[in-house]
Amino acid sequence: MVCIPCIVIPVLLWVYKRFLEPIVYPLIAPFISRFWSKAAVQETQKPTNTAECNGTANGSTANGPKTVADKKAD
Template identity: 80%
Template sequence: MVCIPCIVIPVLLWVYKRFLEPIIYPFISPFINRFWTKAAVKETPQKHSADECNGTVNGSTANGPKTVADKKAD
């Protein structure tokens, strides 16, 4: 058995996104843009030098995945 909020909330969100948001959004968008600026999006990430990265991305090297020895060797 599924609880009532687990059914009602997704249905209400779908109704809002599908039918109400296209009607309401043009009226509320100026207020949203005033409070929610895009300054955080405009900032560029800092570049790392090759010496700091050592050529690895998420634990793998350019030549292939990094091999990890098993900790439990019986």
Template identity: 65%
Template sequence: MVCIPCIVIPVLLWVYKRFLEPIIYPVISPFINAFWNKKAVTDTSTPQKGAEKSNGTYKAESNGEGTANGVTIAADKKAD
């Protein structure tokens, strides 16, 4: 048997998202933006191409050869 809150809470959330939020959100959005106006944390340091990191490895250049953590992936190229 399913408990009452397990049925009522999802139904109330659906009613809120479907019908009440389109009415309420335009009213409360200026207040929400006043409190949560912070941008996402970004890396402000912009190393130059080929700049060496502190641990001796080279940071990947922005040409799609690296991963998000700076580890360089060697491209598989055949030498003829």
């Protein structure tokens, strides 16, 4: 048997996302943008990769491994 919150909470979240969020979000968006500035998002740094890529990963090429896997003999 499933508990009541396991049924009610997903239904309420679906109703909010489907019907209430399109009405509520435009009203609260200006206040959110004041507190959550875009500068905080832009401050993240991109990782720099100084290693050169020669097209191989762990000794294999893009066309496949150089060695053939052992096949079962009859």
